[in-house]
Amino acid sequence: xTSRLSLVLRNPQLKSLYAYWVSRCGDxxxxxxxxxxxxxxxxxxxxxxxxxxxxxxxxDAARYSYAYYSSGFASAFGDKAGRSIDELPEEQRALLKxxxxxxxxxxIPTSRVYTAEFPTGRQSWERLVLxxxxxxxxxxxxxxxxxxxxx
Numbered sequence: 082x083t084s085r086l087s088l089v090l091r092n093p094q095l096k097s098l099y100a101y102w103v104s105r106c107g108d109x110x111x112x113x114x115x116x117x118x119x120x121x122x123x124x125x126x127x128x129x130x131x132x133x134x135x136x137x138x139x140x141d142a143a144r145y146s147y148a149y150y151s152s153g154f155a156s157a158f159g160d161k162a163g164r165s166i167d168e169l170p171e172e173q174r175a176l177l178k179x180x181x182x183x184x185x186x187x188x189i190p191t192s193r194v195y196t197a198e199f200p201t202g203r204q205s206w207e208r209l210v211l212x213x214x215x216x217x218x219x220x221x222x223x224x225x226x227x228x229x230x231x232x
Contacts, residue, residue, distance in 0.1 A: 083103075088209070092228040095209045097194065098125050101191065102211045102224070111188070112149050114213035114222040125226050132166075132223040134185060145181050146224070154227075159205045183209045185220040194230065205230045 090096045092139075101121065105112035122129060131149035136142070150162040166177050184191050190212065196205040206227050213222040 088190060090192055090207065090209065091194070091230060092207045094125060094128065095207055095226060096229050098224070099190065100211060111214040111218060112212075114215060117213060117222075122224075127151050128226050128228055130154065130225040130227075132181065132225060133168050134181070134219075134221050134223060136219070141186075143185055145178065148222070166219065175231070181223055182212060184212050184223060187213055188214075188218075188220060 088099060090099060097109040102112055105116065129149065129151050130147060132145045133148045135144045135146070137144070144165060144167070147161045147163065147167045150160055155161070166174050166181075169177065180191060180193070190210060192207065192209045194207045195206060196203060206229050208225065211224040212220040213224065215221045
C-alpha cells in the first residue's frame with residue numbers, strides 16, 4: 082500500500098527525498114524512525130525539519146515539536162529547535178497542526194505549494210511531509226522539507 086502512493090512534486094530535491102522514503106518502505110511495512118540513519122539525510126539537511134510527535138494517552142490529540150531545525154531555516158526564520166508549534170502565531174499553528182494531523186492520522190505523506198510574503202519579498206515554496214513510525218505503527222516523527230521554487 083505505502084510504496085504505491087505517488088505524489089506530484091515539482092522540486093527535484095523533494096522528489097529524491099520522497100524516493101528515499103519510499104525505499105524505506107517494505108512490501109507490507111512502514112518506514113521506521115529508528116531505522117533512519119542521519120547520514121542518509123545529508124542531501125536535504127539544509128532544508129529539513131524533524132518534528133517529534135507526542136500523544137496524550139488515549140486522547141487522539143498530538144503535540145508537535147521541532148527536534149531538528151536546519152541552520153538555513155534558523156537564519157531565515159529564527160531557531161525553533163526544541164520548541165513546540167504551539168508557540169507559533171495562531172494562523173500558522175492551525176495550518177501546520179492540520180497538515181501534521183492529516184499525515185499522522187492518515188499515515189501518508191503530503192505536499193503542498195504555497196506563496197507568502199517574506200522579508201525579502203513574495204516567494205513560492207514547495208513542502209513535503211513524510212511520516213516515520215514506531216514498531217506499533219504509530220507516527221512518531223515527521224520529516225518536513227521545503228524548497229523555494231524558482232520564479
